[in-house]
Amino acid sequence: MPLIMIAYYVISAFLAAMLLWNFIREKKNVEEMIQYMIVMIPLVLRILRVK
């Protein structure tokens, strides 16, 4: 796997972690909780090398 590809997987993992962190931190706004999780979907699928 080329270095640039590895870097993009690291970036994806970082963004997914940030979204998860924001999801955990959110206490009241359900809409935002849902948004954080939906935005995570493509990142997780990419990290797992599914899509």
Next chain:
Amino acid sequence: MTKEWTIKTVIIVVVVAIMALTGIQMYRHRHFDVPFVAGPGVTKVARLSDYSPRLKGTMADTNVYFMEGKEPGGTLFLMANTHSNEPASMLASIIILENAVIEQGTLIVIPQFNNSGGRNTRPGDGYPLYFTIPTSWGGKTFRMGNRDASPLDQWPDPDVYVHYPDRQLLSYIDVRNTNRTWPGRVDGPLMERVTFGAMEIMKQQKADIGIDIHGAETMFPVTNCIVAPDKSARIATMASLTVKAMEGFDSHVEPSPSGFRGLSHREIGDYSDTMPFLLEAPIPFLDQPTGPKTEALLLEGKDPFLLSLAQQKKLFVPYDEEGWSMAKRVGQHTSVILEIARQYSKRTPERAITIRGVPRYGQLLENGVGAYFHDPEKAPKDRIFYN
């Protein structure tokens, strides 16, 4: 559990369920393999990585089938599924692979040229993941791929694709398009390594003819045609006129533009001694103003919106209630391929390529595509190949 965490748990469960449901489908699609039954003409099966070593171990590596005749002659190199959402090309190549007998010369076939693209799905257009061709022994199911390689195999895309070696600026997505990355390089992006491998085959095997099979929208001007540069134009014209006169279908000749780089019909001719041809048959499924992108639309090519547009003379091909079926598209391809080989052989008898056993346009219209596929259950195991 607090109310907050009850809500969060519900959200997590729903999102994970969505990911699992969709993810499993996409994973299965990527790893779904189709058996090919090597016909009597197949004498050797190699891998593209034998010619482009840095493809080894990647999803872009693919089988290369050699069909060597008893008598020496010329060499015809055939590529299909360069764009894996134009599957008539692959079906035509499999029919050749499973049925052709080579009397003179050599035929080299790559049925899944962009193997990574064939394992990629198209986001946003609602394509079916698979399609099934009916046969007398049951259905033969194929993956419906995408035009470009999967980002799982080549990522990220650049902002602009700088073509090698001409440095022409192309669209970012074309870095994953194996009909923009010719002539390729051994250590370039993955799709350049694919085209590099094909160039090496043509150079090492001294290929006389290189045919890249495609499909194009009915609303796209370069459709239903043979695209050829100057060096191939004479053979292309003779093949076009002959299929029109003898078999009654149109496949006109389009000149290969010299200023548009990266295309097979341009770079193969410019960077090797091989004469390139690119075949386009109309594929209504790819047109934008159609109904749902169903398997039926893919196989039958019938669409009421296109019919309406045809009546307003907005299409570049004749189109009626009959649509433009898969059998018609595959038949056009096999007939044009056979005719190019025949015309070349007539002109250059010492490098003749004589192929028999391949059905032509009329036979495919009459019997359907599935009639020419062999049952892998009944074939000897050593004649079955997966990619």
